[in-house]
Amino acid sequence: xxxxxxxxRYIPGDxxxxxxDPRAKLLLSFCFIGIIxxxxxxxxxxxLFAFTLAAIYLSGVKWSFFINGVKPLIWLILFTVxxxxxxxxxxxxxxFQWGIITIxxxxxxNGVYIFCRFVLIIFMSxxxxxxxxxxxxxxxxxxxxxxxxxxxxxxxxxxxxLSIALRFVPTxxxxxxxxxxxxxxxxxxxxxxxxxxxxxxxxxxLIPLFVSSFNRxxxxxxxxxxxxxxxxxxxxxxxxxxxxxxxxxxTGCFAILTVxxxxxxx
Amino acid sequence: MAITFKQVDFTYQPGTPxxxxxxxxxxxxxxxxxxxALIGHTGSGKSTLLQHLNAxxxxxxxxxxxxxxxITPTTSNKDLKRxxxxxxxxxxFPESQLFEETVAKDIAxxxxxxxxxxxxxxxxAAEMLxxxxxxxxxxxxxxxxxxxxQMRRVAIAGVLAMQPQVLVxxxxxxxxxxxxxxxxxxxxxxxxxERDLTVVLVTHQMDDVANYADNIIVMDRGQxxxxxxxxxxxxDPAWLTAxxxxxxxxxxxxxxxxxxxxxxxxxxxxxxxxxxxxVQQLPPNAMGEVAAHDE
Numbered sequence: 120x121x122x123x124x125x126x127x128r129y130i131p132g133d134x135x136x137x138x139x140d141p142r143a144k145l146l147l148s149f150c151f152i153g154i155i156x157x158x159x160x161x162x163x164x165x166x167l168f169a170f171t172l173a174a175i176y177l178s179g180v181k182w183s184f185f186i187n188g189v190k191p192l193i194w195l196i197l198f199t200v201x202x203x204x205x206x207x208x209x210x211x212x213x214x215f216q217w218g219i220i221t222i223x224x225x226x227x228x229n230g231v232y233i234f235c236r237f238v239l240i241i242f243m244s245x246x247x248x249x250x251x252x253x254x255x256x257x258x259x260x261x262x263x264x265x266x267x268x269x270x271x272x273x274x275x276x277x278x279x280x281l282s283i284a285l286r287f288v289p290t291x292x293x294x295x296x297x298x299x300x301x302x303x304x305x306x307x308x309x310x311x312x313x314x315x316x317x318x319x320x321x322x323x324x325l326i327p328l329f330v331s332s333f334n335r336x337x338x339x340x341x342x343x344x345x346x347x348x349x350x351x352x353x354x355x356x357x358x359x360x361x362x363x364x365x366x367x368x369x370t371g372c373f374a375i376l377t378v379x380x381x382x383x384x385x
Numbered sequence: 386m387a388i389t390f391k392q393v394d395f396t397y398q399p400g401t402p403x404x405x406x407x408x409x410x411x412x413x414x415x416x417x418x419x420x421x422a423l424i425g426h427t428g429s430g431k432s433t434l435l436q437h438l439n440a441x442x443x444x445x446x447x448x449x450x451x452x453x454x455x456i457t458p459t460t461s462n463k464d465l466k467r468x469x470x471x472x473x474x475x476x477x478f479p480e481s482q483l484f485e486e487t488v489a490k491d492i493a494x495x496x497x498x499x500x501x502x503x504x505x506x507x508x509x510a511a512e513m514l515x516x517x518x519x520x521x522x523x524x525x526x527x528x529x530x531x532x533x534x535q536m537r538r539v540a541i542a543g544v545l546a547m548q549p550q551v552l553v554x555x556x557x558x559x560x561x562x563x564x565x566x567x568x569x570x571x572x573x574x575x576x577x578x579e580r581d582l583t584v585v586l587v588t589h590q591m592d593d594v595a596n597y598a599d600n601i602i603v604m605d606r607g608q609x610x611x612x613x614x615x616x617x618x619x620x621d622p623a624w625l626t627a628x629x630x631x632x633x634x635x636x637x638x639x640x641x642x643x644x645x646x647x648x649x650x651x652x653x654x655x656x657x658x659x660x661x662x663x664v665q666q667l668p669p670n671a672m673g674e675v676a677a678h679d680e
Contacts, residue, residue, distance in 0.1 A: 306498030326484035
């Protein structure tokens, strides 16, 4: 069930993209989502696609992963695109009109643009998660949030919660699967019957999951205290993030891309 | 109910980049009324095989026959619910499956899912609690107030309450103290005779295997590498070591004695057998000495 979800998984590899600093990757991915909105004609979208495909090529991850990443969202994308095509203001040549529904040249072009935007964003974020281990990502987030300490934002605590949460996602998934199997063996049908029956079937799964999470939290807290954890302040770090030359290069490429987009913009 | 595997293969997440083959060409029969031990190194596919025993997993190819049910890769889930009543599985650390407000309701949950009325199910619950050796006063308690060992007994009672004909146990004594472990294993042996159960036990405890099982299936890397009686399996220590398995303590001791010149016609499995074999080989006057020493 959950196994089909490619989005958010890490695939170990040995490429330039894998070895990049997670801070650089995270920030550049955010910037990428921002600069997508600069694009507004074919040339700019072509440039963005070329850039994305080059990044994917450099990562050495199989194309099929990215296609699979788009698949679960395809209906959402098509839905948005169709709304855009049918209801956008008329402009250019009008092919079809019926009531408020208008299919115009401008509408069609806008639809294609939106489709491109979705695909680009999904490709880039999939590339980020496929090439960055979750723990590195949480380190990067901790680093990026650091300035917020000035306004008394609990950065260490948030970062700790984030890395613990990330660490326990697979454990909880396994646990869910295990309890589901145990309850199925006791005659529970998951995902069958009407909505009320289905909701009731979830109770024997949810309660044990919550209970085991409470127990796990208590054990973990005890184990952390026993090992001398007293809060984030004043701790040294085991995993130290290093900014390499390749990160500077990547940022440079990004800057050039942004400038090029602004020039090519109609 | 006999369970037969015919050329069963199983692959996790087939068709994805995370595809892993867990079972390869499994051909085996678990006879009715047997006490079968499934042993093997961690990751050898025991738990995957176990989930085929009541069709929680369906083979990627091949067929599994359980009583009158024939499970092929295309079998629909709809027909399988009845089957689950006949094959009760006690998963590892079964205490994590408890969820109801009271012990009685939790034990009654299984039977009710299979159509028993609430009154009947609660009556069964009381019987089952006695069967697993807990006091009736616990019936109205919350399962989360109980000790770890008691919770496990309640969970096992919940599986037994469905009146299964086949009882599958996945490391039922993991994490229990020695007395609890012994009590539990004795309980399963007793239940087997009282209710004519077929028992399948997955374990790493070779002593339990030697003491209770009459049939052994050895797995390695998703394949069945050997089947036979405990005596057949435990006669070759080198082969067991090669498959990262051990000997029961008694048999290991007999092997050590043999190196010192003792003779064993067949390898002793239980302590009683070992003692008998040793006594036989003692010179008559030595027996007298031991007896005198005891006094």
